[in-house]
Amino acid sequence: MAELKLMKGNEALAEAAIRAGVDAYFGYPITPQSEVIEYLMAERPEKRTGMVVLQAESEVAAINMVYGAASTGKKVMTSSSSPGISLKQEGISYIAGAELPAVIVNVVRGGPGLGTIQPSQADYFQSVKGGGHGDYKLYVLAPASVQEMSDFVADAFDIAFKYRAPVLILSDGLIGQMMEKVVLRDQIERITDEDLIKNQGSWATTGKKDRHRNIITSLDLQSEKMEARVHRLQKKYKQMELEDLRYETIQCDDADYLIVAYGSSARISQKAVELARNKGIKLGLLRPITLFPFPKKQLFDLADQVKGILSVELNSGQMVEDVKLAVEHKVPVEHFGRTGGIIHTPEEVLEALEQKIIKHGDFRHHKTRESSIL
Amino acid sequence: MEILDIIKPENQVFCKTKLMTDTTLSYCPGCGHGTAHNLTMEVIDEMGIVEDTIGVAPVGCSVLAYDFMNIDMTQAAHGRAPAVATGIARTWPEKYVFTYQGDGDLAAIGTAETIHACNRGENIVIIFINNGIYGMTGGQMAPTTLEGMHTSTSPYGRDIENMGSPLKITELIANLPGVYYVTRQSVHTHKHVRKAKKAIRNAFENTRLKKGLSFVEIVSNCNSGWKMTPNESNIWMEEHMFPYFPLGDIKVNGKLK
Numbered sequence: 091m092a093e094l095k096l097m098k099g100n101e102a103l104a105e106a107a108i109r110a111g112v113d114a115y116f117g118y119p120i121t122p123q124s125e126v127i128e129y130l131m132a133e134r135p136e137k138r139t140g141m142v143v144l145q146a147e148s149e150v151a152a153i154n155m156v157y158g159a160a161s162t163g164k165k166v167m168t169s170s171s172s173p174g175i176s177l178k179q180e181g182i183s184y185i186a187g188a189e190l191p192a193v194i195v196n197v198v199r200g201g202p203g204l205g206t207i208q209p210s211q212a213d214y215f216q217s218v219k220g221g222g223h224g225d226y227k228l229y230v231l232a233p234a235s236v237q238e239m240s241d242f243v244a245d246a247f248d249i250a251f252k253y254r255a256p257v258l259i260l261s262d263g264l265i266g267q268m269m270e271k272v273v274l275r276d277q278i279e280r281i282t283d284e285d286l287i288k289n290q291g292s293w294a295t296t297g298k299k300d301r302h303r304n305i306i307t308s309l310d311l312q313s314e315k316m317e318a319r320v321h322r323l324q325k326k327y328k329q330m331e332l333e334d335l336r337y338e339t340i341q342c343d344d345a346d347y348l349i350v351a352y353g354s355s356a357r358i359s360q361k362a363v364e365l366a367r368n369k370g371i372k373l374g375l376l377r378p379i380t381l382f383p384f385p386k387k388q389l390f391d392l393a394d395q396v397k398g399i400l401s402v403e404l405n406s407g408q409m410v411e412d413v414k415l416a417v418e419h420k421v422p423v424e425h426f427g428r429t430g431g432i433i434h435t436p437e438e439v440l441e442a443l444e445q446k447i448i449k450h451g452d453f454r455h456h457k458t459r460e461s462s463i464l
Numbered sequence: 465m466e467i468l469d470i471i472k473p474e475n476q477v478f479c480k481t482k483l484m485t486d487t488t489l490s491y492c493p494g495c496g497h498g499t500a501h502n503l504t505m506e507v508i509d510e511m512g513i514v515e516d517t518i519g520v521a522p523v524g525c526s527v528l529a530y531d532f533m534n535i536d537m538t539q540a541a542h543g544r545a546p547a548v549a550t551g552i553a554r555t556w557p558e559k560y561v562f563t564y565q566g567d568g569d570l571a572a573i574g575t576a577e578t579i580h581a582c583n584r585g586e587n588i589v590i591i592f593i594n595n596g597i598y599g600m601t602g603g604q605m606a607p608t609t610l611e612g613m614h615t616s617t618s619p620y621g622r623d624i625e626n627m628g629s630p631l632k633i634t635e636l637i638a639n640l641p642g643v644y645y646v647t648r649q650s651v652h653t654h655k656h657v658r659k660a661k662k663a664i665r666n667a668f669e670n671t672r673l674k675k676g677l678s679f680v681e682i683v684s685n686c687n688s689g690w691k692m693t694p695n696e697s698n699i700w701m702e703e704h705m706f707p708y709f710p711l712g713d714i715k716v717n718g719k720l721k
Contacts, residue, residue: 114555142554146547147580154544154577158551161538162518166551184541283556295536295552297559299515305530307521307539 093274099239099266100125102274103169103195103259106243108135111278113164114142116155120174121207122263123197127169139280149174153181153194160190161306163290165247165281169195171263172213173204175221182256183222186323187308189293191250193243194228195259197266200431208431209263211353214408217260218382225320227327228258229334230381232352236270238379244275249334253326254293260381262404264354264433327382336379337388341367345374347447348392350413351402352378354433359402361436366443373443381409386416393420398447402439403427422447483509485534494694496684497525499651500593501532503661504564507668508535517560518552520545522574524566525599543574546581549588560671562589568598571607571633578633585642585676589667592634592679595686596705603689607631610704615689630708634681638715645670645678646715650706652685652698663713675718683709 097105104126107115115135117127127145135141142159146152152168159166170178175196185192196217200210217230229249231242239261246257281289287296295304310316341363342348351359356377366373376392378385393399398421401410407425414423426442428434434442483505491497508517514535521529523542530537540548545563553561570578570592581588597615598604604617608630612621622630638646645667649660660682667678683705687697713721 114551116551144550144554146550147576150544151547151550151577151580154541154547155551155554157540157544158520158538158548159555160551161548162552162556164555166555180541181544188539295518295538296556297514297516297518298534298536303530303534304536305539306537307530309527309539 092276095272095274096269097236097272098125098269099233099236099261100197101129102236102240102272103243104129104133105274106240107167108133108139108141109275109277110244110247111139111165111280112141112167112243112247113280114144114159114166116144116146116152116159116166116168118146118149118152118170118174120149120171122199122209122266123169123171123195125266126195139277141280149177150181153178153185156192156194157181157185157188157190160185160192161188161295163286163294163296165191167193167195169197171197171199172201172210175213175216179216179222182228183224183226184308185256186222186226186228187224187319188306189254189323190256190306191247191254192256193246193250193259194256195261198260198262200429206431207263209354209404209433210429210431211262211355211404211427212406212408212429213260214381214403214405217258218384218412226323227382228256229253229330230258230260231336232260232379232381233265234353234356234377235265236268236272239265240272240274244278253330255326260353262354331383334380335383335385337385338377338379339388340375340377342374342376342392344372345395346372346397347374347443348396348399349373349375349402349439349443350378350389350399350409351375352381352409355402355404355427358434358436359439362439362443365436365440371448384412384416389413389416390418390420393417396421398422398424400443400447401425402434404433405429422450481505481509483514483534485532487531489532490528491525492688494685494687494697495525496595496651496682497593499657500591500660500682500684501529503651503657503664504562504591505533505535507661507665508560511665511668513560513668516558517562518556520549520552520561520563522563522565522569524569526564526566526593527600529564543569543572544577545569546574546577546586546588546590550581550584550586553586553588557587560589560668562591562668564591565593566599567592567594567596567606567608571631575633579637579640582637582643582677582679583640585644587671587674587676589671590677590679591664592681593684594681594709595684595689596630597686597689599686599689607633608709610708632709634679634709634714637679638720642676643679643715644676644718647679647713648681648683648709648711650683650701650711652701681709683711
């Protein structure tokens with residue numbers, strides 16, 4: 091039965107993992123996501139569903155435990171925050187290369203380096219441009235509410251198993267730490283070992299019984315075979331773009347100006363849209379829910395309608411590059427965002443829109459100016 | 465009597481290990497890897513546990529172990545095999561999970577994963593091939609390279625002051641409470657092969673009994689990396705490796721010897 095609760099984003103995600111019938115979670119504490127493993131340990135999921143929860147000795151070990159369990163077809167996940175996600179990149183690359191289903195959660199904090207424990211969206215590049223080595227992509231879901239922190243766990247596993255590919259839930263310290271009401275989904279039973287072998291037996295390393303052996307590897311020393319593997323991956327990414335793109339448009343129908351923002355920035359920008367409308371500025375918001383696949387065509391089309399676009403991100407300008415690529419110079423595209431763990435206010439967002447976009451009028455035919463931070 | 469009269473099934477004393485594939489081994493002639501592979505597969509076959517066995521291959525010379533071992537295998541990132549095995553063993557507690565790792569993999573880049581999997585007492589078997597050198601990348605210094613030993617990254621010999629001492633990781637591991645069985649073997653003579661097989665069997669029996677972690681080190685040669693003939697390398701191993709890495713049981717039934 092669906093249940094309404096007041097929860098922290100990180101806790102909602104952890105509870106959703108139990109309810110999604112996840113087989114195992116391997117993690118390592120780091121602020122601001124430690125509540126995930128703390129909640130799981132306190133909930134005794136081994137008693138509730140038989141789910142395994144283990145605190146690893148490092149993020150590196152945790153992602154490799156995920157790799158191991160995922161290679162046997164189990165539903166397995168890990169979570170961390172930026173510096174820890176950097177450590178996991180080797181394992182993520184292997185998971186992508188070996189074509190394994192797994193879910194990774196990044197509750198982003200500011201960087202580079204040890205940075206800050208405050209919220210940030212500075213891991214956009216790392217998330218959508220690979221992160222680890224090699225020719226691969228992650229399917230990236232960006233929750234903008236505690237509700238989505240909860241809902242996206244099961245959604246992420248659906249995608250991970252549909253494509254046998256790693257899925258990243260890209261949250262941030264704001265969404266992870268804030269409390270909101272959340273409707274929790276019903277408990278899904280964990281799959282039995284027998285059913286797992288039936289469903290995933292064609293590839294998973296569950297022990298060689300009544301079939302040829304299964305091998306999980308990302309290694310192909312023959313160039314032609316390796317190229318075929320890379321092509322197979324690229325085909326999956328194309329299919330993701332065609333079948334599993336997710337985005338939301340808010341007041342875009344009559345918009346003269348557009349904000350593109352995801353996650354916590356989208357929540358703040360939603361308020362900025364309201365403030366702008368109160369002032370008579372027809373502002374709309376495009377919220378990419380998946381950062382890969384990216385709503386390229388939607389942006390391309392909206393660029394025919396609006397006079398300028400502001401990419402609002404808690405970083406120095408990352409997603410703005412993809413917005414520009416999608417818009418193909420049809421209209422000016424600017425970036426606005428605070429860093430260092432400072433969260434921009436709706437008023438600051440609106441002011442940036444007025445200064446960087448509206449003040450310059452319809453400069454549809456002008457050259458796009460250098461993006462800059464306020 | 466013609467030779468063909470002798471080649472009959474009833475006269476067969478040795479046969480190819482059933483769980484080895486027909487793929488030609490990629491190891492150098494004289495290397496101990498092939499024998500260690502064989503022994504591991506023979507044990508799994510004799511115990512009748514292939515249906516429930518999952519192997520984890522490392523990075524190093526035996527990165528392609530899954531080409532030769534005819535069982536389900538997952539290939540791990542360099543040094544991460546014990547973490548990968550943990551992920552498998554924790555979600556399949558009834559399975560037999562083993563890693564097969566070299567010295568660079570297990571005792572250098574994977575030290576943290578090795579120590580912690582051992583300390584948690586994961587119910588797995590670790591087979592550790594120690595030949596004191598990085599074979600696959602072309603003979604560089606390993607954590608277990610002996611003092612004064614020449615490698616491509618210690619061309620004037622391993623200098624302890626500068627490069628540290630060869631790491632006795634097996635002795636280190638034996639001191640951890642989660643570890644149930646630790647032994648050091650070799651596979652360079654028939655006698656040693658038989659002993660090594662017994663040790664591997666013992667390790668897998670421990671998994672069956674859920675006793676925790678079993679660790680079988682096999683001190684081996686690397687004739688290519690050591691720049692010797694296979695025979696020379698075996699003699700050198702006896703004269704130099706064994707005094708520093710003495711053969712025998714180190715911990716049995718959870719008790720240090």
